[in-house]
Amino acid sequence: MKKKLFLFYVLFNLVILSLSAQDNLLLISGKVIDNQTQEPLVGVTVQIKGTISGVITDAKGAFALKTKLKFPLTLVFSSVGYAPQEYVVKTLEDKINVQLETQTMLGQEVVVTASRVEETVMKSPVAIEKLDLRAIKETPAPSFFDAIESVKGVQMTTLSLGFKVPNTRGFGNTTNPRFLQLVDGADTQAPGLGVSIANTVGPTELDVESIEVTPGASSALYGMNALNGISNVITKSPFYYQGLSVYQKVGINHINDPDYSVRPFTETAIRYATALNDKLAFKVNVGYLKGTDWVANNPYDLNATANSSTGLLGADNPGKDPLNSYGNESSNRKTLTLADGKRYEVRRTGYYEKDLVNDDYNVSNLKADAAIHYKITEKLEASYAYRIGVSDAIYQRGNRIRLDDYRIQQHKVYLRGTNYFFRAYLTQEYTDKSYNIRPMGENIDRAFKTDAKWFSEYQSKYNELYNGGVSVTNAHQQARAFADAGRYEPGTKAYNDKLHELTYINNWDIGAQLLMNHKFYHLEGQYDFAGKITWIDLLVGADFRDFLITPEGNSFINPDKNDPLGILHYNKVGGFVQATKYLLNKNLKLVASARLDKAQYFNAKLNPRIAAVYTLKEKHNFRVSFQNGYRFPTLFEGFSTVNNGGVIRYGGLSLLTNGLFENSYLRSSVDAFQKAITNDVNQNGKTQDQAILDNKDLLVRNTYTYLKPEQIEAFDIGYKASLFNDKVFLDVDGYYNIYNNFIDQVEIVVPKTTKIDDQAEGVSPAIYEAADNTKQTRYRMWTNAKNTYYNYGASLGITYNFFRKFTFTGNYSYAKLAKVDRKDSGLETSFNTPQDIVNLSIGNREIAKNLGFNIAWRWQSSFAWQAPLGNGTVPSYYTFDGQITYRLPAIKSQIKIGGSNLLNKRYFQYFGGPTIGAFYYTTITVDGLLQK
Numbered sequence: 014m015k016k017k018l019f020l021f022y023v024l025f026n027l028v029i030l031s032l033s034a035q036d037n038l039l040l041i042s043g044k045v046i047d048n049q050t051q052e053p054l055v056g057v058t059v060q061i062k063g064t065i066s067g068v069i070t071d072a073k074g075a076f077a078l079k080t081k082l083k084f085p086l087t088l089v090f091s092s093v094g095y096a097p098q099e100y101v102v103k104t105l106e107d108k109i110n111v112q113l114e115t116q117t118m119l120g121q122e123v124v125v126t127a128s129r130v131e132e133t134v135m136k137s138p139v140a141i142e143k144l145d146l147r148a149i150k151e152t153p154a155p156s157f158f159d160a161i162e163s164v165k166g167v168q169m170t171t172l173s174l175g176f177k178v179p180n181t182r183g184f185g186n187t188t189n190p191r192f193l194q195l196v197d198g199a200d201t202q203a204p205g206l207g208v209s210i211a212n213t214v215g216p217t218e219l220d221v222e223s224i225e226v227t228p229g230a231s232s233a234l235y236g237m238n239a240l241n242g243i244s245n246v247i248t249k250s251p252f253y254y255q256g257l258s259v260y261q262k263v264g265i266n267h268i269n270d271p272d273y274s275v276r277p278f279t280e281t282a283i284r285y286a287t288a289l290n291d292k293l294a295f296k297v298n299v300g301y302l303k304g305t306d307w308v309a310n311n312p313y314d315l316n317a318t319a320n321s322s323t324g325l326l327g328a329d330n331p332g333k334d335p336l337n338s339y340g341n342e343s344s345n346r347k348t349l350t351l352a353d354g355k356r357y358e359v360r361r362t363g364y365y366e367k368d369l370v371n372d373d374y375n376v377s378n379l380k381a382d383a384a385i386h387y388k389i390t391e392k393l394e395a396s397y398a399y400r401i402g403v404s405d406a407i408y409q410r411g412n413r414i415r416l417d418d419y420r421i422q423q424h425k426v427y428l429r430g431t432n433y434f435f436r437a438y439l440t441q442e443y444t445d446k447s448y449n450i451r452p453m454g455e456n457i458d459r460a461f462k463t464d465a466k467w468f469s470e471y472q473s474k475y476n477e478l479y480n481g482g483v484s485v486t487n488a489h490q491q492a493r494a495f496a497d498a499g500r501y502e503p504g505t506k507a508y509n510d511k512l513h514e515l516t517y518i519n520n521w522d523i524g525a526q527l528l529m530n531h532k533f534y535h536l537e538g539q540y541d542f543a544g545k546i547t548w549i550d551l552l553v554g555a556d557f558r559d560f561l562i563t564p565e566g567n568s569f570i571n572p573d574k575n576d577p578l579g580i581l582h583y584n585k586v587g588g589f590v591q592a593t594k595y596l597l598n599k600n601l602k603l604v605a606s607a608r609l610d611k612a613q614y615f616n617a618k619l620n621p622r623i624a625a626v627y628t629l630k631e632k633h634n635f636r637v638s639f640q641n642g643y644r645f646p647t648l649f650e651g652f653s654t655v656n657n658g659g660v661i662r663y664g665g666l667s668l669l670t671n672g673l674f675e676n677s678y679l680r681s682s683v684d685a686f687q688k689a690i691t692n693d694v695n696q697n698g699k700t701q702d703q704a705i706l707d708n709k710d711l712l713v714r715n716t717y718t719y720l721k722p723e724q725i726e727a728f729d730i731g732y733k734a735s736l737f738n739d740k741v742f743l744d745v746d747g748y749y750n751i752y753n754n755f756i757d758q759v760e761i762v763v764p765k766t767t768k769i770d771d772q773a774e775g776v777s778p779a780i781y782e783a784a785d786n787t788k789q790t791r792y793r794m795w796t797n798a799k800n801t802y803y804n805y806g807a808s809l810g811i812t813y814n815f816f817r818k819f820t821f822t823g824n825y826s827y828a829k830l831a832k833v834d835r836k837d838s839g840l841e842t843s844f845n846t847p848q849d850i851v852n853l854s855i856g857n858r859e860i861a862k863n864l865g866f867n868i869a870w871r872w873q874s875s876f877a878w879q880a881p882l883g884n885g886t887v888p889s890y891y892t893f894d895g896q897i898t899y900r901l902p903a904i905k906s907q908i909k910i911g912g913s914n915l916l917n918k919r920y921f922q923y924f925g926g927p928t929i930g931a932f933y934y935t936t937i938t939v940d941g942l943l944q945k
Contacts, residue, residue, distance in 0.1 A: 038079040039081070040079055040105075041078045041088070041102055041109070042075065042076065042078070042109070043075070043108070043109025044070075044110050045057045045074045045111045045112075046074055046110070046111075047113060047115075048112035048114050048115075049114075053074025054092060055071065056941070057090055057092040058089075058091045058092065059078060059088055059090055061078070061082065061087070061391065062087040062089050064082070064391045065388065065391065065392060065394050065430070066080060066388065066391040067252065067253065068291075069252075071944065079291045084102060084103055084105075085102060085103045086102050087099050087100065087102070088102060088109070090111050092113060094115060094147055095113040096113065096114045096115070121133050121134070121135065122134050122145060124137060124143055126141065126195075126243055126245040127141040128234070129554070129591070130541060130543070130552060135634045135733050135735070136602060136628065137636070138602065138624035138625070138638055139229060139624060139636070139729060139731075140228050140729065140748075140808075141226070141227045142164045142166070142228070143225050144157070144161070144164065144224040144225075145222075145223045146221075147858070148160070149218070149224070151858055151865065151867050151896075151898065153867050153868065153895050153896035153911045153912075154869075154894060155262075155264070155911075155932055156280075157221050157224065157246075158177060158211060158215075159913070160224075161179050161224060162179070163854070163869060163871065164226050164824075165228075165808050165809075165810040165826060166228040166746075166808045167180070168181070168846055168850065170185060170186075170189070170926070171921075171922045171926065171929055172407065172409045172926065173376060173406045173407040173927060174304055174305075174306045174307055175211065175213070175404060175406030176213075176408050176409075178192075178211070179192060179226075180846075181228035182228055182241050182242060182748065182828060183806070183828050183830060184843065184846070185241075185844075186843055186845055186880060187410065187880065188208040188649075189209075190207065190208060190644075190649075191242075192238075192242050192243070192244070193238050193239040193242070196248065197245075197398075198245065198436060199425055202238075202440075203440070203442045204441075204531040204532055204533045204560055204561075204562065204648070205442055205529040205569075206408070206410065206529075207647050207648050213378055213380065214423060215246060215402075217260065217380070218260055218282060219260050219282050219283075219284040220284055220296070220298050220382075221246060221247075221249070222249045223247045224244065224245070224246050226242065226243070226244045227242055227243040227245075228746075228748075228808075229241070229727060229748055230750070232608065232643060232644065232725075233589065233607065233621060234554075234591065236556065236608060237585060237587075237610065239642075240642060240723070249286070251286035251294035251295055252294045252386065255941070255944050256285070256286065256942050256944030257284070257285045258284040258939060258942070259281075259282070260936065260938050260939075261281050261936065262280040262281075262302075262937075263278065263934065263935055264278040265932075266278060266304065266307075269917060269930075272308040272367070272928075276305035278934070279302065280301070280303075281302075282298065283298070284298045285297050287943075292387060293385075293388075294386045295383070295384060295386065297381075299381045300378070300379075301377070301379045301380075302376075302377065302378050303375070303376070303377040304375075304377075305374050306375070306927065307374075307927035307930070308366075308367060308374055308928060309407070309925060309928070311924075311928075312338075313336045314327075314330065314335060314336075315334040315335070316334035316360070319334075319358040320332050320357055331358070331359045331493065332346060332359060334360060335365070336882075336883050336925050337366045337413075338365045339363055339365075339412075339413075339450055339451045339453070340361055340363030340455045341361055341363030341454075342360075342363075342451065342455070342660075343660065343786075344455070344660060344786075344791075345455060346358055347468050347786065348691065348786070349468065351476060352479045352480055353485065356701075357489075358691070359471060359489075361455075362458070362493065363458065364454045366413060369415075369512075371512055375405060376406045377404065377405045377406075378403070378404045378406070379403045379404075380400070380401065380403070381400075381401055383398070383399055384396055392431045393428070393429070393430050394428075394429045395429075396427045396429075398425045399422070400423045400425075402422070403419065404420075405417050407927070409925075411662060411793075411880075411882070414447060414449055415447060415448050415450055416444065416527075417444070417446040417447050417448075418445075418447070419442070419444045421442040422442075423441075424439045432540065432542075433538070433539060433540040435538040436535075436536075437534070437535065439532060439535075440532060440534075442531055442532070444527060444529050447526070448526055449521060449525050449567075450525075452656070453516075456515055456522075456523055456524060457508070457511055457515065459523070460501070460511055461499065462499075462500070467496045468496075470492075470496040471492045471495070472492075474491065474496065475488050475489065519565055519566065519567065520567070521567050522656060527568075528567070529565070529568070530563045531560070533559060534558070534559060534561075535557070535558045536556060537555065537557070539552065539554035540554070549592055551591070552593075554588065555587065557584070558584060560581070561580055561582060562581040562582075563581075564577065564579070564581055567655060568649075568653060568655055569652050570669065572652065572669045582613070583612075583613055583614075583652065585610060585612040586611050587609060587611065588608065589607065589608035590606065590607055591606035592606070599628075600627060600629070601625065601626070602627075603624075604623070604625070605624075606621070606622045607620065607621045608620040610643065615645055615646075615722055618643035619641075620640070621640070621641055622638060622639070622640040622642075623638065624729075625638075632735050633732070634733045636732075638727075638728075638729045639727070640729075641724070641726050641727075643723065643724050643725075644724075644725070644756070645722050646723075646756060646795065650664060650720065651665065651666050651720060651795070652664040652666065653795075661791070662758075662792070662794075662881075663794050664795055665796050666720060667719040670719075670792075674715060674717060674796075676763055676768055677715040677762060677769070678713060678714060678761065678779075679714075679838060679839035680759075680762050681760070681839045682712050682713035682838075683783050685711050686784065687783075690704040693708065705780055705781060706776070706780075709776070712780060712783055715759070717759050717794070717799075717839075719796070720795055720797060721754050721797050722754065723754050723797070724754050725753075726750070726751040726753075727749075727751075728748065729746065729747070729748045730746065730748075731744070731745060732746075733745075741812070742811070742812040742813075743810070745807070745808070746807065746808055747805075747807040748805060748807070749803070749805045750803070750804040751803055752798075752801065752802040753801055754798070755797065755798040755800070755842065756795060756798075757795075757796060757797070757840045758796070758840065759793070759794055759839050759841070760791060761792050761794060763789065763790050763791075764778075764779040764783065764788065765788050765789060766788070767779045793881065796840075798842060800842075802842070804830050804831070804844075805829055805831070806826065806827050807827050808824060808827065811823050817857070818859050819857045820856055820857070822852075822855075823851075823852065825851050825852075827848060828846045828847070830846070841880070841881065842879070843879040843880060844877075845878050845923070847876040848874050848876065851873070853871075854867060854868060854869035855868055863902065865897070866896065867895065867896050868893070869893070869895070870892070870893055871892050872890070873889060875887060875889040878923050878924035880923070880925070882924070882925040885925075886924070887923060890920035891918065892920075893916055894911070894912065894914070894915065895911055896912075904939070905939055905941050905942060906938065906940070907937075908935070908936070909936040910934075910935050910936075911933075911936075912931060915931060916931070
């Protein structure tokens with residue numbers, strides 16, 4: 014109650030102050046029109062140069078702006094699709110009538126993410142792409158977040174209808190910690206999941222002004238988690254975008270889908286923003302979507318050759334491990350020597366994902382945000398924003414996870430001047446109804462019957478049947494049916510009750526609950542000395558972040574041995590300086606920056622970057638840059654303690670896992686060792702002990718060790734040009750990255766009772782434990798690769814306004830990984846990136862009066878996917894997207910009809926992920942009602 018009263022007191026005083034500050038203000042007014050049509054332009058931003066004061070034009074193109082500043086002063090007029098224009102106001106008597114010209118020179122969009130200061134796309138020292146308000150409205154993609162996939166160099170990984178993970182320049186996965194996602198400069202990552210969670214708590218489409226994507230290393234300015242690239246979603250100011258807006262989308266998916274019949278989709282968003290006066294403004298957004306998720310139902314056998322030495326393959330394989338089935342992983346297997354004298358790998362039966370989510374692939378996302386902005390002076394603005402999102406969806410980390418009532422929220426305060434800012438935000442996440450699908454499958458099986466009892470019944474029944482003359486194949490099938498008799502069957506009340514029970518057991522040895530109550534706070538500031546130092550532009554900044562994690566026993570543990578479940582802190586502090594110098598009549602721009610970061614448990618690291626941009630005849634821009642960057646381990650890489658179904662995932666800090674690396678074999682060698690033993694027994698007639706001794710040299714001792722920061726040396730070149738009377742915009746870039754100490758995972762096997770160095774008659778007893786899964790513990794550890802990785806690529810983008818308002822856009826991206834000094838074995842290094850990606854589109858925003866269209870085609874080549882869930886090939890695929898838009902200016906509305914994957918060519922974007930089909934939609938948007 015005290016907090017609410019205090020907040021009310023603050024808001025009340027802001028209103029009083031803003032009202033009292035209206036005295037003695039000078040009123041500047043005027044009108045803005047299109048220079049070709051002579052029609053009024055709505056929504057043009059009118060800003061006093063050198064300040065943060067501004068307004069937008071109304072439906073008649075008129076504006077009225079109050080100021081205390083003395084004349085003369087300069088007004089800056091800007092609007093999407095028009096060339097910016099400045100107007101010098103000398104007296105109050107000036108009649109301001111501005112005619113804006115349609116933007117003819119492409120590439121002049123202003124961006125801020127690449128250098129943390131305003132600059133044009135053309136003159137950015139690094140690669141940067143921008144989707145402005147017009148591009149977002151005209152995209153045929155189902156949402157603005159989906160539209161990011163069409164950006165040059167971007168690869169999207171779809172985890173579900175509610176979660177999509179963008180990446181650039183390789184080394185992608187379903188969590189992608191090397192790609193930083195921001196909203197208005199604030200990190201959107203969830204503290205416990207350790208990754209950005211798409212747009213779960215981000216803005217609705219009604220509140221997005223633009224999206225900026227910066228491919229490549231940016232750690233010199235942004236620090237941790239910015240090695241692959243950055244996306245920054247910029248929202249609308251309540252001072253400039255006012256009124257009531259409503260967005261309604263209805264759609265369908267699962268057309269001709271073997272998993273579901275056609276299912277509806279709906280998304281609703283409402284935005285209201287207003288300026289109470291020139292000082293005080295606020296906005297409120299609410300959005301809700303609901304639909305049926307894409308389904309992961311791949312039956313591919315990850316263990317197809319487990320019993321090849323006995324001739325049991327395909328459906329006859331008793332060691333079968335279907336990709337999207339759980340409860341039949343490595344920890345759910347046993348090698349049995351049966352009545353025929355042969356060794357067989359046998360796994361428990363498991364359940365398919367569709368059963369483990371109880372055929373509930375409902376996806377929903379309810380989110381809301383509110384912000385209040387107060388202009389303390391014409392050069393200083395303060396704001397407070399609050400966001401909250403609640404989601405039901407399928408997510409993937411190491412395993413697939415069912416998120417149910419997952420909640421994340423963020424509080425942010427922001428102080429912005431003309432040349433500096435201070436930002437502070439707190440992000441919190443909470444869930445208690447969500448669960449990990451893999452332990453759910455295992456523990457439903459084990460709740461019905463223990464592993465020991467199940468395998469004992471299987472073995473005894475097989476021996477009985479085989480000795481009775483039943484064939485090997487039928488004996489295995491009937492032994493499984495006998496051991497499975499009475500198991501929980503999907504769809505029954507007993508099954509549903511057990512699923513519900515395990516959902517709330519916070520112990521993955523017997524339950525599956527994903528319990529999270531985590532948060533982090535972040536403080537940062539920046540000051541721009543531009544104009545204050547005559548010979549150079551100088552930018553400085555600093556930030557501090559601290560994670561506060563509540564260990565729950567399954568995902569994290571505090572390295573403090575005396576308080577393993579105490580609040581875990583992981584903090585970092587950093588600062589940067591960037592200097593910019595213009596030479597050769599400002600045609601040569603030199604940029605140098607350096608950042609020093611210090612993360613808890615690690616030594617400080619320096620991230621320098623140098624870049625140059627040369628402009629020739631204002632149309633041709635050449636750039637080159639080099640950066641030496643570092644990435645500190647994420648929270649999950651450093652502190653995780655996850656029981657992934659008998660394979661325990663541990664963070665790589667020495668104080669957390671001391672002793673494991675030193676007494677272990679590489680799992681890859683243990684698997685080869687066990688397979689060789691089985692082959693020798695089954696095909697060569699050896700005893701098990703003799704086979705162990707004969708194959709012991711296959712065991713490879715682990716030599717990987719504890720985590721260090723990851724390092725990258727990144728070389729970039731690029732060329733941007735506006736050609737053929739500014740009808741063609743060309744953008745070419747190339748890069749070459751060198752990774753050292755690449756943070757990766759290795760699986761190791763640790764004997765339960767002996768040391769590898771122990772000797773008995775010249776042989777380590779540990780080899781006998783390595784031959785028996787029940788006498789060993791398997792770990793997946795975060796470590797550093799010994800290899801140096803060379804990753805290179807290039808991209809080409811072209812935009813061509815070829816006839817009236819017809820526009821063709823196309824881009825091609827090439828990415829390649831080369832490995833040298835092959836010192837690594839047993840690592841799970843995953844480039845997980847298609848070599849070739851092509852995007853082509855053609856559109857016309859007004860092919861007839863108020864009628865526009867856009868058609869897009871996307872293709873990517875096949876590529877190898879490697880991840881803990883499974884390794885395999887992602888086939889190549891192509892999609893067609895399209896939309897038709899009709900505007901109704903009289904009622905400030907537009908109708909868009911479109912679809913993605915129009916031809917319904919089913920595909921998946923990672924191995925083990927959901928299969929994606931067509932999605933057809935109709936959207937109605939009403940924008941700017943009740944505008945003053």
